Amino acid sequence: MDVFLNRIKQGQHIRLLEAHSALSAMIIENTAVVGNNGSKKAFDGIWLSSLTVSTIKGLPDIELVDITTKVNLIQEIKRVSSKPIVVDCDTGGLNQQFSFTVSALAGAGATAIVIEDKVGFKQNSLFDDHHSQVQDTIENFCDKIRIGKSTPTPHPIGIIARIESLVLGKGMDDALERAAAYISAGADGVLIHSKDKSPESVISFAEQFVTAHPGVPLVCVPSKFNSICDEQLFASGFHIVIHANHLLRAAYPAMFNVAVDILTHDRSYEASDKIMSIDKILTLIPGSQC
Ligand code: SPV
Ligand code: MG
Secondary structure, three states: OHHHHHHHHOOOOEEEEEEOOHHHHHHHHHOEEEOOOOOEEEOOEEEEOHHHHHHHOOOOOOOOOOHHHHHHHHHHHHHHOOOOEEEEOOOOOOHHHHHHHHHHHHHHOOOEEEEEOEEOOOOOOOOOOOOOOEEOOHHHHHHHHHHHHOOOOOOOOEEEEEEOOOOOOOOHHHHHHHHHHHHHOOOOEEEEOOOOOOOHHHHHHHHHHHHHOOOOOEEEOOOOOOOOOHHHHHHOOOOEEEEOOHHHHHHHHHHHHHHHHHHHHOOOHHHHHHOOOHHHHHHHOOOOOO
16 A cells, blocks of 8 residues: 555555456556656556456356455466556455455455445445445444454555445435544545446545545546546546456457357458457467467
8 A cells, every 4th residue: 555655645646447367457567658748657556346357257246256266366467567456355245254355465465455335235336226235334344444454464455445325325424424434443545436427426525535634545436427537536636546347348349249250251350350460469478489
C-alpha cells in the first residue's frame, strides 16, 4: 500500500486495469501511450477482479474462486509484471477466516485487497435487482477490518473497505457514516461503488469524503458510469480509478467472432486479419525458442 500512499502524497493519481491471467497482465505491463501533456501514460497497477477471474473459469461471480487459486494467479502475474496488484476479495468471507485470507494474499505479494460490506450470498453489485443482497452491520465489518489489520504479514498489505450503500439504496448518509467508521477501524482506503449510469452520486460522495477525511485514499470503479474520464474523477477527489473488467470483455467477442468465421467459411483464412500472426504468437513470450 505504501507505493500508492507515496504517490498520493506527491499529488499523483493511480489507474488500475483488470487482469485475469498472466497474458492479460502482460498487456497492462507493456501498454503505454503519450498523454495530452506529452508525457508517458501507463497503468499504475493491476486489479484482480472477482468477476473476470470467475468468468474465465466458467464460474458465476459468487465467491467460488478460492484463495489458493488467487494466490497462484498473483504468482503467475508477478512473473510477467512488476506492477502493484490489488485483489478483489468479495466479502472477505467469515470474520473467523479473514486473517488466513489476508496472510495468504500478503504472502503472495498483493499490494492491497478490497473487501465489500456485504454478507451472505454475494452476487455482483452491477445487477439491476439488489434485493437478495444484504449489507453487513457497521460493527461486524469494522471487526473484519480490525482482524485484517492485526494479521501479521511479511510486508504491509492495504485493506480497502468497499461501501455498497449507494448500490443497495441505503443513501449517502449511510455511506458517509460507514466511511468514517471503517477508517476509524483501520481501513487504508475506501471504495465507494455505484451502479448508476451517472457519476453524480459518487462525485457527491467524494466531495464530502475529501473534506471529512483528507489524504485517505478514495477509490472508484466506473464500470457503469464510464462516460466520465479518469482525470475528471481525480479532479473530484478520487485517488485511484479501477477499470475492472475490460480486458476480458474485449477478449470474449474477439474470440467468438473468430469461432463464427471459421465455421462460416469452413477455414480460418478469412479470420487472418482478426488474429495474431503465427510469427507473433511464437515470439510473444520471451524464451519460446533457444
Ligand atoms: C469486480 O471486478 O469483480 C468488481 C467490480 O467487483 S464490479 O464488477 O464493477 O462490481
Ligand atoms: Mg467483484
